[in-house]
Amino acid sequence: xxxxxxxxxxxxxxxxxxxxxxxxxxxxxxxxxxxxxxxxxxxxxxxxxxxxxxxxxxxxxxxxxxxxxxxxxxxxxxxxxxxxxxxxxxxxxxxxxxxxxxxxxxxxxxxxxxxxxxxxxxxxxxxxxxxxxxxxxxxxxxxxxxxxxxxxxxxxxxxxxxxxxxxxxxxxxxxxxxxxxxxxxxxxxxxxxxxxxxxxxxxxxxxxxxxxxxxxxxxxxxxxxxxxxxxxxxxxxxxxxxxxxxxxxxxxxxxxxxxxxxxxxxxxxxxxxxxxxxxxxxxxxxxxxxxxxxxxxxxxxxxxxxxxxxxxxxxxxxxxxxxxxxxxxxxxxxxxxxxxxxxxxxxxxxxxxxxxxxxx
Amino acid sequence: xxxxxxxxxxxxxxxxxxxxxxxxxxxxxxxxxxxxxxxxxxxxxxxxxxxxxxxxxxxxxxxxxxxxxxxxxxxxxxxxxxxxxxxxxxxxxxxxxxxxxxxxxxxxxxxxxxxxxxxxxxxxxxxxxxxxxxxxxxxxxxxxxxxxxxxxxxxxxxxxxxxxxxxxxxxxxxxxxxxxxxxxxxxxxxxxxxxxxxxxxxxxxxxxxxxxxxxxxxxxxxxxxxxxxxxxxxxxxxxxxxxxxxx
Ligand SMILES: Nc1ncnc2c1ncn2[C@@H]1O[C@H](COP(=O)(O)OP(=O)(O)OP(=O)(O)O)[C@@H](O)[C@H]1O
Ligand SMILES: [Mg+2]
Numbered sequence: 001x002x003x004x005x006x007x008x009x010x011x012x013x014x015x016x017x018x019x020x021x022x023x024x025x026x027x028x029x030x031x032x033x034x035x036x037x038x039x040x041x042x043x044x045x046x047x048x049x050x051x052x053x054x055x056x057x058x059x060x061x062x063x064x065x066x067x068x069x070x071x072x073x074x075x076x077x078x079x080x081x082x083x084x085x086x087x088x089x090x091x092x093x094x095x096x097x098x099x100x101x102x103x104x105x106x107x108x109x110x111x112x113x114x115x116x117x118x119x120x121x122x123x124x125x126x127x128x129x130x131x132x133x134x135x136x137x138x139x140x141x142x143x144x145x146x147x148x149x150x151x152x153x154x155x156x157x158x159x160x161x162x163x164x165x166x167x168x169x170x171x172x173x174x175x176x177x178x179x180x181x182x183x184x185x186x187x188x189x190x191x192x193x194x195x196x197x198x199x200x201x202x203x204x205x206x207x208x209x210x211x212x213x214x215x216x217x218x219x220x221x222x223x224x225x226x227x228x229x230x231x232x233x234x235x236x237x238x239x240x241x242x243x244x245x246x247x248x249x250x251x252x253x254x255x256x257x258x259x260x261x262x263x264x265x266x267x268x269x270x271x272x273x274x275x276x277x278x279x280x281x282x283x284x285x286x287x288x289x290x291x292x293x294x295x296x297x298x299x300x301x302x303x304x305x306x307x308x309x310x311x312x313x314x315x316x317x318x319x320x321x322x323x324x325x326x327x328x329x330x331x332x333x334x335x336x337x338x339x340x341x342x343x344x345x346x347x348x349x350x351x352x353x354x355x356x357x358x359x360x
Numbered sequence: 361x362x363x364x365x366x367x368x369x370x371x372x373x374x375x376x377x378x379x380x381x382x383x384x385x386x387x388x389x390x391x392x393x394x395x396x397x398x399x400x401x402x403x404x405x406x407x408x409x410x411x412x413x414x415x416x417x418x419x420x421x422x423x424x425x426x427x428x429x430x431x432x433x434x435x436x437x438x439x440x441x442x443x444x445x446x447x448x449x450x451x452x453x454x455x456x457x458x459x460x461x462x463x464x465x466x467x468x469x470x471x472x473x474x475x476x477x478x479x480x481x482x483x484x485x486x487x488x489x490x491x492x493x494x495x496x497x498x499x500x501x502x503x504x505x506x507x508x509x510x511x512x513x514x515x516x517x518x519x520x521x522x523x524x525x526x527x528x529x530x531x532x533x534x535x536x537x538x539x540x541x542x543x544x545x546x547x548x549x550x551x552x553x554x555x556x557x558x559x560x561x562x563x564x565x566x567x568x569x570x571x572x573x574x575x576x577x578x579x580x581x582x583x584x585x586x587x588x589x590x591x592x593x594x595x596x597x598x599x600x601x602x603x604x605x606x607x
Contacts, residue, residue, distance in 0.1 A: 330501075
């Protein structure tokens with residue numbers, strides 16, 4: 001099977017390393033007994049476990065979630081590979097599950113492609129946490145449609161030890177509705193995050209951000225476009241990219257404001273941290289504005305840890321790696337701080353700590 | 361406790377310390393005074409092991425061990441505390457998180473048992489109260505948004521928590537109002553006045569020495585100690601200025 005993958009010559013993919021994907025697409029998952037202890041946050045809400053892209057019914061408690069064939073339609077080069085069986089969340093007007101929904105994706109080698117569709121009718125609310133572990137290639141497409149006043153809190157933690165995780169999120173946000181998605185890459189796999197969200201009706205709010213932690217030869221990149229198509233929308237993108245060793249972490253964040261989208265309030269904060277000079281952070285903030293009454297702020301900076309702070313910490317007894325971890329954790333705190341639910345935020349912070357503490 | 365012999369040190373290619381010798385024994389409080397740019401902070405940074413400060417000759421031993429061979433964090437674990445003339449702001453890291461990590465790192469290095477979260481909070485609150493710092497401030501990021509005086513009090517709270525053997529305090533009195541000066545002075549006495557501890561105060565003014573009475577006063581000029589005496593030397597300096605006394 002030849003895999004139709006985008007080429008690094010394509011501007012939107014120039015920082016990505018997809019070279020490992022053909023081999024993973026050919027490989028077979030090892031399968032076997034899966035230990036999922038420690039992967040659930042224990043929210044007590046609905047949960048799904050996918051092993052190599054296949055739902056494990058015994059360990060899932062779907063509640064309002066649907067499983068099976070999902071109708072999605074994407075022309076995204078990776079997203080369109082995710083077809084067939086997946087999961088859905090379809091909430092009627094004003095409905096909201098009692099607790100956070102958890103979806104765990106375990107990979108045992110090979111490739112898995114899972115589509116998902118989230119449809120929230122007006123005033124419906126949901127919070128979803130996704131966790132990716134294992135190895136192999138996990139490719140996901142999630143399409144989101146939020147009715148008027150609906151709210152979706154989404155958070156994904158990418159903890160695969162090796163291999164590749166690619167997420168494609170496509171969203172449509174209705175009048176006064178809110179979509180917040182926070183992604184943490186804190187594993188050993190390569191990562192590609194793509195998001196395209198339309199603020200399609202007046203007063204919509206969309207936020208996509210997170211933290212990418214890369215070391216060794218890892219490559220993470222995120223490419224996010226938030227498009228304002230109606231007036232009085234608000235969008236936020238807070239991203240932190242950390243790169244050590246020879247790793248590369250890249251962020252391309254775009255805000256588009258259509259001609260009628262007056263009184264748009266858009267904010268981007270992209271910051272990179274180089275833990276070593278051999279590492280690379282690429283930042284590409286982009287604004288494309290066709291309306292005239294618009295407030296858009298963006299900042300993009302790459303730096304190293306503050307030497308004065310490192311010495312101050314050392315003078316109080318912190319060994320160099322502990323001092324580095326403490327400052328790096330502070331650096332990504334803004335991005336993880338966007339997660340509203342304390343239990344979820346703390347789990348993500350613990351993942352970041354574990355990644356930082358494992359620094360060799 | 362601290363034995364500095366013929367220390368030469370440079371920073372940014374410029375030789376600052378030029379043959380400085382000083383001995384501090386357990387139980388003693390020493391004060392170093394001297395004109396701006398004399399090398400007082402350079403001495404503190406060199407003893408603390410700050411990158412960019414290079415020792416080109418001489419030696420410094422701490423409890424008999426070669427201080428200069430240790431990394432900065434190892435010097436701290438060995439019992440050295442540096443009070444900064446300009447405490448560093450660290451956004452995003454709370455005082456509590458910072459100090460608990462620091463104290464436990466020191467304890468681990470010394471092979472001592474680490475403190476639990478609860479034990480640490482108790483210790484931190486007690487020290488903050490002793491120094492007149494609202495314990496709530498310990499939840500805030502290190503030195504961020506602290507006034508000049510609050511930073512100096514916070515430094516002393518850090519010292520109280522870390523309980524060093526030797527404290528080198530670089531202008532801890534600057535930026536303090538009259539009441540704060542008294543509280544900080546008493547704090548230094550409470551924390552550091554003990555037979556097995558010692559203090560090196562770097563200061564420009566007698567007023568701190570009214571609270572923390574030094575056993576010895578030294579004048580640092582041109583990168584070396586040019587005069588040493590008892591507490592009366594500080595008064596003489598205040599009366600007559602460095603030009604007269606150091607000449
Ligand atoms: N990083 C540096 N680069 C260049 N010169 C430096 C540097 N650090 C210190 N110096 C110089 O070294 C000399 C000694 O500075 P130091 O800060 O030790 O003085 P000090 O005695 O503490 O003065 P003050 O009383 O003003 O605090 C000064 O001439 C200063 O300009
Ligand atoms: Mg100084």
